[in-house]
Amino acid sequence: MNRIALLPGADVWESIVTEKYLNQLRQMGELVVNTLPGAPSKERVAELIREADFAITSWGCPAFDADVLRDAGRLKLVAHAAGTVKGIVTPELIERGIRVSSANDALGVGVAETALALTITSLKRMWELSQSTREGTWEEGKEHIREMFDITIGVVGAGKAGRHYIRLLQQFEVDIVLFDPIVSVQEAVELGCRKVEFEELLAVSDVISIHAPSIPETNHMFNAKAFSIMKDDAVLINTARGSLVHEYELAAELAKGRFTACIDVTEPEPPSLDHPFRKLPNVILIPHIAGAVNNGKQRMARHAVEEIRRFIAGLPLEGEVNLQNLHVIA
Incomplete structure (x- = not known):
């Protein structure tokens, strides 16, 4: 069975991932959820992704460096329920061939x-x-x-x-x-x-x-x-x-x-x-309201869920990031 790790702090993901999308994730595999508020530590993320095939990240998540990825042998995709992925992508993530999708769209x-x-x-x-x-x-x-x-x-x-x-x-x-x-x-x-x-x-x-x-x-x-x-x-x-x-x-x-x-x-x-x-x-x-505010944040959850669904079905990812072009993207 696929394992999906929802990594952002509970105070973050609760404003993005509604029960509707939690249920859709549970239908695709075993869902492991970060129940702690605040930005998750590297140790917390490493623990949650240890047996995970998919990880959902968002604001506040740390970089996926060698320490975070040490025991994440099954990880195939990071679906970022936010915009830029520059804060989570590392050389180690790229070297392992782990794919990354952004909710920029x-x-x-x-x-x-x-x-x-x-x-x-x-x-x-x-x-x-x-x-x-x-x-x-x-x-x-x-x-x-x-x-x-x-x-x-x-x-x-x-x-x-x-x-x-x-x-x-x-x-x-x-x-x-x-x-x-x-x-x-x-x-x-x-x-x-x-x-x-x-x-x-x-x-x-x-x-x-x-x-x-x-x-x-x-x-x-x-x-x-x-x-x-x-x-x-x-x-x-x-x-x-x-x-x-x-x-x-x-x-x-x-x-x-x-x-x-x-x-x-x-x-x-x-x-x-x-x-x-x-x-x-x-x-x-205006106070930085153009991107995603309140119910608009749920678009990012839908995107992450659909990207995992597409990956499982062997379909192209709509938000896949070309990790070789990070220097010219947002």
């Missing part, structure tokens, strides 16, 4: 939907009009509203979230341009957009949505030079990682009132109480 759904919501509400000026109507006005500011029609939307990064955002945009009459060095011109066409260089995307886009990974090559790619190229009255949306944006150079540009920024992620989180993002009227600052 499940997370990407929420990120893309949030980016779309920010796109529409910002173009419609809902944030500022809501505030002004509370203050007693009605018509003032409506002349600045734009619709999802005949505008250009720039997407930076065609990972899971970026691709889903592009799919959602297909429902609107907008032009979509993409900057992603890994995506070919033909692949971009198949996705429903046009591949461009970064500078062109900055210059032509009415809305720019960031979906690139946080890697050395993308650190502060949105900086003073980039902001100077952007259109007046543009909308910049960051639901990716705070490291991609030079926050104080962005704040300086926003202080000129040229464009609007919708910020879901900062570096660090939360931003300091005196951070300019908290005060500028053309910043929509």
Whole structure:
């Protein structure tokens, strides 16, 4: 019988894995559950996976190093019920040929939907009009509203979230341009957009949505030079990682009132109480809610369960991570 180890602290997995998914796991094999709260120690994880064929990880789980894997001779798959797997993958895990799956696709759904919501509400000026109507006005500011029609939307990064955002945009009459060095011109066409260089995307886009990974090559790619190229009255949306944006150079540009920024992620989180993002009227600052919140977390449980089911059936894994490409993925 297959053995499945659910490794995150009980306080973590209880918000992700409902009874529905626990029952589905029990139908596939013997389920061993970490009943302790808090981030599990390496010793605890090593104990739980000793006879396990499959492990489900999430936030707070330690790296699968030699000590953790020492007695895990049966382990075949780690299904990560969260996004990046960089915190759990080690050379030892790779050397053993243990496959790893990420729930980035499940997370990407929420990120893309949030980016779309920010796109529409910002173009419609809902944030500022809501505030002004509370203050007693009605018509003032409506002349600045734009619709999802005949505008250009720039997407930076065609990972899971970026691709889903592009799919959602297909429902609107907008032009979509993409900057992603890994995506070919033909692949971009198949996705429903046009591949461009970064500078062109900055210059032509009415809305720019960031979906690139946080890697050395993308650190502060949105900086003073980039902001100077952007259109007046543009909308910049960051639901990716705070490291991609030079926050104080962005704040300086926003202080000129040229464009609007919708910020879901900062570096660090939360931003300091005196951070300019908290005060500028053309910043929509939300507390990292784009990925998976409350019931949205259960998408990650479903993904992990389905990946184990696919593995057992000998089917391709939908979220398998190419462990040789960790340096270019989120």
